[in-house]
Amino acid sequence: MFFSKRSLVAALNAGLGVGLGLVGFGAGCGGNPEATPEGASASAAKSQAALAPAPKKIDPVITKSSRLENCVYGALALKQARDAYVSSVGDGEPAAGKIPQFGFEIPESPKDAAPPPTASGAPATSAKPAGSAKGGATPTAKATAAQTNKPTGQASTAAAAPPKASGAAAAGTAAGGTPPAGSGGRPSQADIAKKMGPQLPFSRLIQGCKQAGNAKDLPAAELDPVLKEFQEFAQPLSTALQEASAYYAKEGYKDDAFAKGKEYHKTLTEAFGKLDAQLAKLKGAADKWNTANPVPAATEETHKLGNAGLVDATALLLAFDSKPVDTEKVKAAVTKLDASFNALKAYGEANKDKRDPWATAMVPPLSSLLEAAKALSEKPAAEIKPAAITNIISLWDRVQKQSYSAIQRKTNEGSARGATGPSQRMTKPRMPPREAPAPQ
Numbered sequence: 001m002f003f004s005k006r007s008l009v010a011a012l013n014a015g016l017g018v019g020l021g022l023v024g025f026g027a028g029c030g031g032n033p034e035a036t037p038e039g040a041s042a043s044a045a046k047s048q049a050a051l052a053p054a055p056k057k058i059d060p061v062i063t064k065s066s067r068l069e070n071c072v073y074g075a076l077a078l079k080q081a082r083d084a085y086v087s088s089v090g091d092g093e094p095a096a097g098k099i100p101q102f103g104f105e106i107p108e109s110p111k112d113a114a115p116p117p118t119a120s121g122a123p124a125t126s127a128k129p130a131g132s133a134k135g136g137a138t139p140t141a142k143a144t145a146a147q148t149n150k151p152t153g154q155a156s157t158a159a160a161a162p163p164k165a166s167g168a169a170a171a172g173t174a175a176g177g178t179p180p181a182g183s184g185g186r187p188s189q190a191d192i193a194k195k196m197g198p199q200l201p202f203s204r205l206i207q208g209c210k211q212a213g214n215a216k217d218l219p220a221a222e223l224d225p226v227l228k229e230f231q232e233f234a235q236p237l238s239t240a241l242q243e244a245s246a247y248y249a250k251e252g253y254k255d256d257a258f259a260k261g262k263e264y265h266k267t268l269t270e271a272f273g274k275l276d277a278q279l280a281k282l283k284g285a286a287d288k289w290n291t292a293n294p295v296p297a298a299t300e301e302t303h304k305l306g307n308a309g310l311v312d313a314t315a316l317l318l319a320f321d322s323k324p325v326d327t328e329k330v331k332a333a334v335t336k337l338d339a340s341f342n343a344l345k346a347y348g349e350a351n352k353d354k355r356d357p358w359a360t361a362m363v364p365p366l367s368s369l370l371e372a373a374k375a376l377s378e379k380p381a382a383e384i385k386p387a388a389i390t391n392i393i394s395l396w397d398r399v400q401k402q403s404y405s406a407i408q409r410k411t412n413e414g415s416a417r418g419a420t421g422p423s424q425r426m427t428k429p430r431m432p433p434r435e436a437p438a439p440q
Contacts, residue, residue: 077103222288222289315336
């Protein structure tokens, strides 16, 4: 039988339509979806996910040890608050000629503040040390001199993290403040302090106590209750210091003849009397736990260099923790830290292409700490005020947190977290092009 060309094309199209309909029917009735490009792509993605390394976790001992260290040494700032307060008030109560100090001061402008770490744990883009300023004078030195002349309780030195831009601006606007010229619409920390009271660092410096005590991966039957007890003691003290500082910064004593100031005085004096015993109990429990739970030794050269920098930074901090300050001990600690800092910095410069976590994260805060400590080491012990030592503690706190941040970054390298793998583009089957019907 002979077919015309037109009849043959029609027959072929009809057959193709029936075949595709059967394929669709089979898929709709439970056919194998992996026979399609979508199924093949999904199967490949599942296989790749199964082969990808599981997200890595930091050893719980490292995490708890780091939070505990942050707690124990950050809490030393409360001693500086006590020393500043007692020194300014003396044996009696606050009065017109005895306005309390709180061991922390407001920087001259936000640019004096050391850059805080970013959310990812990496340091801010600017590596400029917090202590640098025009004319060579450091903000720490200026702040120390200013403390002896300012009549009100002041708050923050170079180490204070600047408030978030949006919050600072909102606070200044809500209080009726006018942002200073050239600030981009943002009030300075000094302006915020006048309206809201100075933002003291103590809550930030003791936050490791709560974090260490709440470590679910590694509970400690003897340590955790001590951490909870200290947190319950230190947090109300920190809050009272903040409120009292704001009261004096806003000169509330002029309105109530020091009535509220005397209430704060009673609260603070009672807490200060218990501080040494609380710190000793905390340190004893921490030392016992650390002995029983040693941190795994570093295996990489850069990690060892970072650890050495943190150890020497801690020794420097403890050199300032005496009354009066032992300046010879401070100078020796500065020299040692300078050597470990330069070793880490040199490693980072020699391996720029690797973007080493420890060199990247720790060099900027170590530089700031060294600059502030060197400036203080040249002063007589009597001129090293509590505010300057609180500044050292706050700068150390940045070094310590960036050390842990480096461990986090290194642990996450090569893990499945954040890895997307090759692009899995979903494709659709293409229908064969239809042939135009032949002209009759």
